[in-house]
Amino acid sequence: MASKPTVFQARLLRPATPHRATWSFLLVPPDASAQLPARGLVSVDGTLNGHPFQATLEPDGQGSHWLKVPRSLREAAGATVGDTVTVDIAPVEQEPEPSVPVDLRKALAGSHQAREPWQSLTPAARRDWIFWITSAKKPETRARRIATTCEMLASGKRRACCFDRSGMYSKGLSAPVAADG
Template identity: 45%
Template structure:
């Protein structure tokens, strides 16, 4: 029986981009193709020598991008268009997602779900957070929070049938695809 190969380190050179006030690094096609999934990937990314545990995001075009948080941006004094050297080491260890306040409050109000939420994998918790956050429409978002609680109560461990390879961050995406910088 064949075993799945462990992910290998991917090295590349890329450029920072600014989309609105967010800094990202869009991975070159060959680097993205070397990653183990078309969806989200937990990884330690070394950016110009600075290790940065993160979750690499899909771009909706069979590629990936890396969010650069303000701390790393400041530490490396990065500006839009800067060239960066990346070492990407996929990992099976997923960090905990930042659960949005509205969903966190709904989960806290549903005390019967505490064990269920803790029992699902961090990767699945990332999927719930992506699904909740994947809309700018407040009515849709409220509905997703409500439906999320209901689905978790019914035993669902993942949100639903949305495309895991689409870009679901409404601040940097349109129609499931990462937008181009301005």
């Protein structure tokens, strides 16, 4: 990690839904989150109880972030849900390429006018488009956002318009609800 690391402790929580989730999550304390470069998505290199990982922190809608902790990372770090863990994070030096959902990939493949602008975007800009699409609560909203993405890209727009990346103003983004309160 080349950037100055941020170290904090947080409790591993189990999400209330889905009921059979194998992952856990933690809330990044506001003072630690304030040291990050953005209130929206932030990709970080880090350690959880000394075990290395790379992940993208998500906005919690309160001006801070939360981290989804896959079971494999939790187990590698020797932690269980309910434990307080030590986390050391720093923004990545090079943004990782996001995973493009199948439905968006198909839409881009079918639109030459959108595909070329998409390929010219930075990984962070592609991640923002994907996050805007996948944050839709209803399938019809998601489908409409994919169509809008293709239209906007084809018309020369490079950013998802009017999307509150922090969730602070639209209240559309938040951390999961913990199963144990």
